[in-house]
Amino acid sequence: MELHDQAAAYVLGILEGDEVQQFEQHLETCDTCQIEVQQLQGSSELLFDAAYESPPEGLKNRVMQSIDSIEQPVSLQPSGMSRARLWSWISAAAVVIAVVAVGLSGLLAGDPVADILGASDATPISIAASGDDPSAIADLVLVYSPSLGQAVLRGLDLIPTADGEIYQMWLIGASGPVPAGIFQPDENGRVSVLIQGEPAIGEVFGITVEPAGGSDQPTGEVLFSGEV
Amino acid sequence: MPPTDRRESVDALMVAVARGSRESFSDFYDEVAGSVYGIIKRIVRDPSISEEVTHDVLVEVWSKATAWDRERGSAIAWVATMARRRAIDRVRSEQSARNRLEAHAAAHSVPTDVVSEAVIEEEEWGRVRSELAGLSDVQREVLELAYYRGHTQQEIAGMLEVPLGTVKTRMRDGMIRMKTRMGDT
Numbered sequence: 350m351e352l353h354d355q356a357a358a359y360v361l362g363i364l365e366g367d368e369v370q371q372f373e374q375h376l377e378t379c380d381t382c383q384i385e386v387q388q389l390q391g392s393s394e395l396l397f398d399a400a401y402e403s404p405p406e407g408l409k410n411r412v413m414q415s416i417d418s419i420e421q422p423v424s425l426q427p428s429g430m431s432r433a434r435l436w437s438w439i440s441a442a443a444v445v446i447a448v449v450a451v452g453l454s455g456l457l458a459g460d461p462v463a464d465i466l467g468a469s470d471a472t473p474i475s476i477a478a479s480g481d482d483p484s485a486i487a488d489l490v491l492v493y494s495p496s497l498g499q500a501v502l503r504g505l506d507l508i509p510t511a512d513g514e515i516y517q518m519w520l521i522g523a524s525g526p527v528p529a530g531i532f533q534p535d536e537n538g539r540v541s542v543l544i545q546g547e548p549a550i551g552e553v554f555g556i557t558v559e560p561a562g563g564s565d566q567p568t569g570e571v572l573f574s575g576e577v
Numbered sequence: 578m579p580p581t582d583r584r585e586s587v588d589a590l591m592v593a594v595a596r597g598s599r600e601s602f603s604d605f606y607d608e609v610a611g612s613v614y615g616i617i618k619r620i621v622r623d624p625s626i627s628e629e630v631t632h633d634v635l636v637e638v639w640s641k642a643t644a645w646d647r648e649r650g651s652a653i654a655w656v657a658t659m660a661r662r663r664a665i666d667r668v669r670s671e672q673s674a675r676n677r678l679e680a681h682a683a684a685h686s687v688p689t690d691v692v693s694e695a696v697i698e699e700e701e702w703g704r705v706r707s708e709l710a711g712l713s714d715v716q717r718e719v720l721e722l723a724y725y726r727g728h729t730q731q732e733i734a735g736m737l738e739v740p741l742g743t744v745k746t747r748m749r750d751g752m753i754r755m756k757t758r759m760g761d762t
Contacts, residue, residue: 354742354745354746354749355745356749357745357749357752358723358730358745358748360650360654360752361720361723361724361748361752362650362654362658362661363661363724363727363729363730373649388753388756389749389752389753389756390650390651391581391584391756391759392752392753392755392756393653393654393657393724393752394584394651394653394654394657395755395759396657396720396724396725396755397609397612397616397653397654397657398583398612399709400612400615400616400619400725401611401612401615402611402614402615402618403611404610404611404613404614404628404631405614405624405628408610408614408628408631408632409603409606409607409610411632412606412632412635412636413599413602413603413606415632415636416599416602416636416639416640417599419636419639419640420597467596
């Protein structure tokens with residue numbers, strides 16, 4: 350199947366089944382098609398607008414009633430998404446993280462985690478492995494809302510600590526490290542936890558492994574860190 | 578509102594919808610319901626079935642909002658694709674039910690009043706035609722068949738008895754021409 354000439358059909362949204370995925374895979378590596386898609390984008394919206402008809406009376410009420418009983422199911426990212434893409438996606442659309450995280454933590458609006466993730470000024474800060482420990486592999490992001498003065502650590506693929514140990518978070522400012530909470534990832538290596546204390550711009554956020562119960566001062570190596 | 582601004586404002590609403598805002602969904606409904614209904618009606622034709630399918634699509638938008646991926650296209654494009662797919666599925670299942678009925682009737686020699694393929698009335702297309710003004714007849718034809726009638730490119734090539742490549746070229750040229758005319762380049 351010739352893929353180069355599928356750009357128009359892709360933008361129109363008329364490809365069926367596997368064709369969409371095939372073209373998207375092709376698109377990732379084909380500059381010509383990327384430009385082509387960009388040029389064509391917007392034309393399908395014109396066709397959409399042109400189709401306008403007054404919707405039937407009462408339909409809106411019925412739709413609104415139907416969604417009343419439906420809580421949005423929340424899922425993690427589709428498994429097909431590449432790491433790099435997931436990361437750029439996280440940075441580009443912190444708002445969507447909010448939705449994912451609400452589900453992850455199983456909490457509804459009114460919860461501090463959900464409030465932070467849903468804040469209009471929620472900013473993702475990347476948290477990278479900082480030591481030499483090869484087991485320190487995870488996708489971590491700190492979502493910080495300056496207006497709320499609070500932050501949430503979110504992540505995937507975090508390896509559980511050994512028995513009797515726990516991950517501890519630290520906010521490291523001019524006066525040294527201050528404990529910011531302890532946590533364990535869930536059985537799937539996911540984490541979504543509220544940072545204790547108020548992070549300040551310029552402070553460093555770090556994660557160490559500590560004896561169960563946590564420590565007053567870090568005793569382990571800083572495995573992950575990032576600047577607020 | 579210029580097309581690009583509108584596209585972005587609907588995208589912004591969709592982000593809020595994905596966060597669970599029912600209020601934003603109400604605004605989102607006002608932005609898209611008319612076109613969603615219009616697209617579905619052009620494919621399904623029957624107004625009450627179209628209304629039912631429109632209801633189902635919009636509820637699906639709400640429940641799948643978190644799956645919308647901005648990188649892959651605008652919220653409008655996403656919703657339009659969902660609408661078209663649901664409408665086509667509905668037509669196909671009605672069609673197969675009708676085929677079974679007809680086969681049954683033929684087997685029992687009962688005369689049937691077969692519903693003929695309704696021709697889209699000129700007035701129904703009036704609005705569409707004005708938006709598509711400026712396209713050549715052959716460009717408009719392929720875009721109507723593909724976007725508003727839900728035919729695949731292969732089907733269109735067969736219907737018009739032209740090579741597949743010709744269908745693709747006409748479609749692409751038509752889309753470029755439309756965008757140029759709207760000054761949205």
